[in-house]
Amino acid sequence: MGYTRVTEHGYRYPLVDNDPPEHTRARRAVQNQFSPAAMARLRPAVRQAATGLVDAAAAMGEVEAVTALAQPLPDLTIRLLTGIEPPDPDTMASWGDAVGRLASADADPWHSELATDSLEWLAAKGVPALPEHCMGRVIMDSGGEDGRLAEDGLERLMMLDSIWLAGIDSSGSLLANAINAFAEFPDQWDAVRERPALIPNAVEEVMRWDAPFRSFYRRTLAPANIGGVDIPADADVCVIMAAANRDPDRFADPDRFDVTRPDARAHLAFGASIHLCLGAPVARLETVEFLTALAGRVRRFERTGEAVRSANQAVRKFSSLPVRLVPA
Numbered sequence: 542m543g544y545t546r547v548t549e550h551g552y553r554y555p556l557v558d559n560d561p562p563e564h565t566r567a568r569r570a571v572q573n574q575f576s577p578a579a580m581a582r583l584r585p586a587v588r589q590a591a592t593g594l595v596d597a598a599a600a601m602g603e604v605e606a607v608t609a610l611a612q613p614l615p616d617l618t619i620r621l622l623t624g625i626e627p628p629d630p631d632t633m634a635s636w637g638d639a640v641g642r643l644a645s646a647d648a649d650p651w652h653s654e655l656a657t658d659s660l661e662w663l664a665a666k667g668v669p670a671l672p673e674h675c676m677g678r679v680i681m682d683s684g685g686e687d688g689r690l691a692e693d694g695l696e697r698l699m700m701l702d703s704i705w706l707a708g709i710d711s712s713g714s715l716l717a718n719a720i721n722a723f724a725e726f727p728d729q730w731d732a733v734r735e736r737p738a739l740i741p742n743a744v745e746e747v748m749r750w751d752a753p754f755r756s757f758y759r760r761t762l763a764p765a766n767i768g769g770v771d772i773p774a775d776a777d778v779c780v781i782m783a784a785a786n787r788d789p790d791r792f793a794d795p796d797r798f799d800v801t802r803p804d805a806r807a808h809l810a811f812g813a814s815i816h817l818c819l820g821a822p823v824a825r826l827e828t829v830e831f832l833t834a835l836a837g838r839v840r841r842f843e844r845t846g847e848a849v850r851s852a853n854q855a856v857r858k859f860s861s862l863p864v865r866l867v868p869a
């Protein structure tokens with residue numbers, strides 16, 4: 542198994558591909574866009590989007606949950622967040638998929654080409670069409686909240702591109718994984734419907750039990766010892782968060798999907814430390830609103846065909862998840 546080191550695919554994202562001090566400077570420039578106050582402003586529109594999608598799907602009864610529910614909500618949410626008017630859903634899905642794979646073992650030149658296409662589209666079409674007063678403008682026109690994103694080169698565009706596409710495949714995977722979990726464990730869906738206050742914890746439990754990103758790669762800058770294993774400097778290390786999330790030394794009965802689990806939030810699905818997912822508040826918000834809308838309208842998720850996982854080493858997602866939404 543191998544992976545693509547940052548410099549080999551020709552891009553450098555200002556956050557995920559950088560160490561301090563560059564990372565610190567770049568993250569400070571955008572961090573406030575994800576503050577609790579910013580999320581409170583975003584929530585009503587995401588709620589409306591989630592309710593609209595769930596209403597339409599519930600009216601159909603039987604749906605392909607990936608295309609009817611899991612893919613469209615992140616597209617709508619990221620548009621509300623950034624101001625970028627997206628191209629068609631299939632293009633968004635293929636760009637989100639490609640960017641999600643960039644640093645993974647199964648990335649190939651085709652994925653780099655798609656990532657380049659997304660950047661070129663953003664520069665040529667997405668940025669010129671940005672409305673006034675949106676995150677896209679704060680980044681592109683002002684260089685972030687404190688104006689410290691470089692004006693020359695690609696830094697501003699790469700920042701906007703990474704925020705834009707990092708939240709597509711990741712959140713889409715989480716929403717479908719949630720439906721799958723509740724189809725498999727209807728008693729847990731009953732619990733959520735009986736006590737909607739459990740929904741935020743249920744979101745954490747879906748992230749722990751079936752994390753979108755299985756793993757990330759790191760390169761050591763200095764020798765390290767992790768869990769008694771010596772790792773030399775300049776080594777490629779695969780951090781398997783999905784395994785940590787099912788660690789029996791950390792989580793009691795880890796394979797059990799339990800929406801009341803008291804320490805569900807201790808999962809590593811958003812990573813940890815300085816690279817902790819910047820968009821985690823957005824992912825949490827949209828998934829809470831999604832499950833809330835479903836809980837009001839759907840009593841059961843019943844599989845109507847085979848659930849098919851996507852062949853993808855980076856993101857654990859479904860390519861097909863046909864379900865019947867049994868009305869509440």
Ligand code: HEM
Pocket residue numbers: 556557558568622703704705707708709711712715752753754757809810811812813815816817818819820821823824
């Ligand atoms: C369920 C959905 C999501 C999951 C599971 C997820 C997961 C992650 C993980 C594991 C990392 C750490 C990467 C590393 O350590 O190298 C990360 C970083 C990041 N995520 Fe997310 N993410 C999600 C949604 C989002 C959304 C919605 C956005 C944007 C709106 C976003 C933007 C970012 C960015 C910009 C970084 C880089 C942060 C940095 O390096 O400082 N993510 N994400």
